[in-house]
Amino acid sequence: MPSLYSAPDGPPSDLSASSSTLERTLREQQTLLDSAGVGIVFVRQRVVVRCNQRYAEIFGYDRAESVVGLGSESFYPDREAYRDLGRRAYAEMSQGRAFRTERLMRHARGHLFWASLTGRLLNPDDTSEGSIWILDDIDAQRQAQAQLSAAVRDKQLLFDHAMVGIVYLRNRHLTRCNRHFEQMLGYAPGALAGSPSRRWYASDEDWEAVGRLCYPVLEAGGSFEGEVRLCRQDGRPVICEVRSKLLDPADPSQGSIWITMDVTERKQAQAALARAHEELERLVQDRTRELRATVDNLHREIQERQADQERIYWLAHYDALTGLPNRTLLAERARLAIEDAQSHNGSLALVFLDLDHFKHVNDSLGHPVGDALLVEIAKRLAGSVRPRDTVSRLGGDEFILLLPGADAQTAARMAAQLLDASRQPYQIDHHELTMAPSMGIALFPRDGLDFETLTQSADVAMYRAKLDGRNTFRFFTPEMQAQSARALALENSLRRALEREQLTLHYQPQIDLETGLVQSVEALLRWHHPHWGQVSPAEFIPIAEDSGQILQIGDWVLRTALAQLRAWRDSGMPHLTMAVNLSAIQFREPHLPERIAQLLSEFDLPPDALELELTEGVAVSDPHTAVTTMDQLHARGVRMSMDDFGTGYSSLSQLKRFRIFKLKIDQSFVRDLGQDANDRAIVSAIIRMAQALGMRTTAEGVETGEQLHFLRNEGCHSAQGYHFSTPLPAEAMERFMRQRAAEATTELEPAH
Numbered sequence: 032m033p034s035l036y037s038a039p040d041g042p043p044s045d046l047s048a049s050s051s052t053l054e055r056t057l058r059e060q061q062t063l064l065d066s067a068g069v070g071i072v073f074v075r076q077r078v079v080v081r082c083n084q085r086y087a088e089i090f091g092y093d094r095a096e097s098v099v100g101l102g103s104e105s106f107y108p109d110r111e112a113y114r115d116l117g118r119r120a121y122a123e124m125s126q127g128r129a130f131r132t133e134r135l136m137r138h139a140r141g142h143l144f145w146a147s148l149t150g151r152l153l154n155p156d157d158t159s160e161g162s163i164w165i166l167d168d169i170d171a172q173r174q175a176q177a178q179l180s181a182a183v184r185d186k187q188l189l190f191d192h193a194m195v196g197i198v199y200l201r202n203r204h205l206t207r208c209n210r211h212f213e214q215m216l217g218y219a220p221g222a223l224a225g226s227p228s229r230r231w232y233a234s235d236e237d238w239e240a241v242g243r244l245c246y247p248v249l250e251a252g253g254s255f256e257g258e259v260r261l262c263r264q265d266g267r268p269v270i271c272e273v274r275s276k277l278l279d280p281a282d283p284s285q286g287s288i289w290i291t292m293d294v295t296e297r298k299q300a301q302a303a304l305a306r307a308h309e310e311l312e313r314l315v316q317d318r319t320r321e322l323r324a325t326v327d328n329l330h331r332e333i334q335e336r337q338a339d340q341e342r343i344y345w346l347a348h349y350d351a352l353t354g355l356p357n358r359t360l361l362a363e364r365a366r367l368a369i370e371d372a373q374s375h376n377g378s379l380a381l382v383f384l385d386l387d388h389f390k391h392v393n394d395s396l397g398h399p400v401g402d403a404l405l406v407e408i409a410k411r412l413a414g415s416v417r418p419r420d421t422v423s424r425l426g427g428d429e430f431i432l433l434l435p436g437a438d439a440q441t442a443a444r445m446a447a448q449l450l451d452a453s454r455q456p457y458q459i460d461h462h463e464l465t466m467a468p469s470m471g472i473a474l475f476p477r478d479g480l481d482f483e484t485l486t487q488s489a490d491v492a493m494y495r496a497k498l499d500g501r502n503t504f505r506f507f508t509p510e511m512q513a514q515s516a517r518a519l520a521l522e523n524s525l526r527r528a529l530e531r532e533q534l535t536l537h538y539q540p541q542i543d544l545e546t547g548l549v550q551s552v553e554a555l556l557r558w559h560h561p562h563w564g565q566v567s568p569a570e571f572i573p574i575a576e577d578s579g580q581i582l583q584i585g586d587w588v589l590r591t592a593l594a595q596l597r598a599w600r601d602s603g604m605p606h607l608t609m610a611v612n613l614s615a616i617q618f619r620e621p622h623l624p625e626r627i628a629q630l631l632s633e634f635d636l637p638p639d640a641l642e643l644e645l646t647e648g649v650a651v652s653d654p655h656t657a658v659t660t661m662d663q664l665h666a667r668g669v670r671m672s673m674d675d676f677g678t679g680y681s682s683l684s685q686l687k688r689f690r691i692f693k694l695k696i697d698q699s700f701v702r703d704l705g706q707d708a709n710d711r712a713i714v715s716a717i718i719r720m721a722q723a724l725g726m727r728t729t730a731e732g733v734e735t736g737e738q739l740h741f742l743r744n745e746g747c748h749s750a751q752g753y754h755f756s757t758p759l760p761a762e763a764m765e766r767f768m769r770q771r772a773a774e775a776t777t778e779l780e781p782a783h
């Protein structure tokens with residue numbers, strides 16, 4: 032049983048009654064001491080004289096007896112601690128007061144622990160009687176307290192040094208806040224104590240809005256998190272992220288804690304970042320747009336360049352007006368076709384095509400009509416050949432057709448087809464135009480081994496087709512080469528023929544078949560060249576037409592013929608008339624009617640003294656203009672005859688519209704009247720038709736009495752030909768006419 036042990040002082044010897052009382056008292060004390068939850072020790076002369084079991088346990092001893100006799104200093108960490116306690120304790124206790132302290136004590140195992148000590152002297156007047164100490168082990172309590180203090184200190188440190196504002200509110204009034212919160216809002220330390228939270232809001236609305244948002248959450252036991260806009264003391268806004276919670280959810284009246292973090296800078300930075308991002312986005316979009324535009328431009332440029340290149344290629348290889356291949360492309364294709372023909376021992380044909388009198392269309396109707404006509408002709412040509420053929424335009428009215436694999440027979444057939452196709456009139460605006468081609472054909476390898484040679488050969492052949500009356504085709508022959516060289520030389524010489532007076536007029540009489548008199552004379556041009564001698568008008572007039580010299584020459588013919596007529600009329604042949612051949616080019620001259628009138632007036636001749644001989648081609652190629660010009664000439668009283676009638680394509684309906692005075696039956700029909708029933712039928716028909724239309728008729732090329740007889744019987748009005756006279760110079764013709772006039776009274780017979 033635990034007891035407060037004390038060293039035996041020796042039992043009382045004589046007082047047995049009082050001794051038992053004492054023993055009882057001691058037992059009671061001992062019980063009291065043993066029951067005490069604290070350690071109790073009696074110390075005298077710095078030595079433990081008695082202690083209870085608890086005291087021993089506190090210091091790590093099993094029994095109280097083990098402690099008795101120990102120096103009290105041994106229970107302290109060191110001598111200095113012991114003496115310090117002694118000084119303080121005895122100063123107090125000597126006053127009769129209890130001394131209370133908490134000290135570190137030394138455990139029997141050597142470690143220190145905290146204990147609370149309360150000491151009192153047994154006799155304050157006599158310290159030698161010793162002291163009594165009540166001791167309790169408060170080490171655990173002290174440690175808990177230290178931990179608590181540390182926690183409180185840490186908390187305070189956190190509170191004071193937190194990088195966030197911490198606010199305690201009760202009834203929306205500040206009960207406590209840390210320095211950071213004050214600094215955040217620009218207040219001096221303690222300035223916000225007790226303030227309503229409204230103070231750091233910009234407006235009642237802001238404050239109430241936050242209250243409406245957060246308090247329902249808090250009262251429901253939750254924590255509120257959000258972003259609120261506060262207001263500094265200086266009025267500047269502060270954006271805060273806040274978190275709040277009730278201190279005791281069970282008791283809202285305890286208030287709430289608010290953690291606030293100033294995110295203004297972050298927000299501004301975010302806003303700036305957002306702006307920068309937007310700006311960046313915008314820049315990227317702008318740049319993207321620019322890039323896209325650049326890419327689009329590049330794309331467009333590439334396309335334009337491609338289109339340009341295609342256009343350049345096209346322009347270099349095609350004719351801009353008609354869209355047909357040009358000479359360059361033709362040459363390329365011709366070279367390939369020639370290579371092919373060479374490798375297979377094959378053939379090919381090159382057709383040089385020139386439109387007859389195309390220039391007149393341009394001259395009389397203007398270039399737009401000419402261009403439109405060329406386009407239509409190009410279409411018709413392209414539609415008349417085989418798919419593998421090439422129709423190309425060289426320029427002007429010249430075309431070349433490349434017919435790969437074609438031999439002479441095929442080329443002739445195709446040329447005939449083209450002639451056939453050209454007979455259909457072209458409708459350009461209100462003009463109905465007919466355009467006949469002249470074609471020359473060159474064959475590979477016979478007429479040339481390369482494109483250039485073949486082209487030259489076809490050109491020469493085409494020229495021959497022109498000389499042979501146009502509207503036809505000719506194959507190249509070596510003889511043509513020489514002839515074309517002559518044509519070139521003639522063209523050059525012709526330019527100086529007028530000034531060198533190499534041109535003259537011969538006259539051929541037209542005999543009235545009723546009276547036998549010379550009714551009229553036809554002026555026929557003659558060219559005597561010093562080197563070539565007499566050059567036929569059939570040869571040089573087409574050259575003059577092609578080179579444009581016909582206008583000047585034609586004017587000279589008109590003037591000379593009318594001057595001669597004037598002279599003859601003045602010398603006793605007052606009714607003689609003059610027939611003058613008019614080239615189609617002259618006829619299309621817009622000022623022709625005025626010029627004729629001017630010349631007639633110049634030589635004081637009546638209009639019906641002149642008869643203009645036109646070929647059918649004049650009217651056929653452009654009937655509308657022909658009608659207009661004829662109307663103008665007719666209005667002036669000038670007569671017009673249709674020369675070489677029957678060889679062209681004039682239709683009856685056209686003939687009716689023309690102001691034709693006379694039809695001259697072509698000598699090709701007259702030539703064989705004796706042998707050819709067809710010709711007789713044709714001549715009869717022409718005479719009947721002329722009669723029906725009120726026109727007169729003159730038969731050309733009458734060489735025999737038989738022909739004359741037939742013509743007179745058919746009712747032909749007049750005749751012209753070697754049967755009466757060849758074309759003669761003026762003096763000879765004058766003699767002929769006088770002689771004829773003398774003889775005419777008797778019979779209608781040839782003069783020689």
Ligand SMILES: Nc1nc2c(ncn2[C@@H]2O[C@H](COP(=O)(O)O[C@H]3[C@@H](O)[C@H](n4cnc5c(=O)[nH]c(N)nc54)O[C@@H]3COP(=O)(O)O)[C@@H](O)[C@H]2O)c(=O)[nH]1
Pocket residue numbers: 539553554555556557567568569572588612613614644674675698731732733734751752753754758
């Ligand atoms: N635009 C112009 N054309 C003219 C002019 N002068 C002549 N010509 C044309 O040249 C072609 C050839 O003419 P030419 O060689 O003078 O031949 C004419 C006559 O000589 C010839 N003729 C006349 N009678 C006969 C005959 O009995 N037999 C025969 N074989 N030939 C004969 O016919 C030509 C007359 O033709 P035409 O004009 O049709 O009456 C010729 O087309 C001339 O038109 C000129 O100044 N301008």
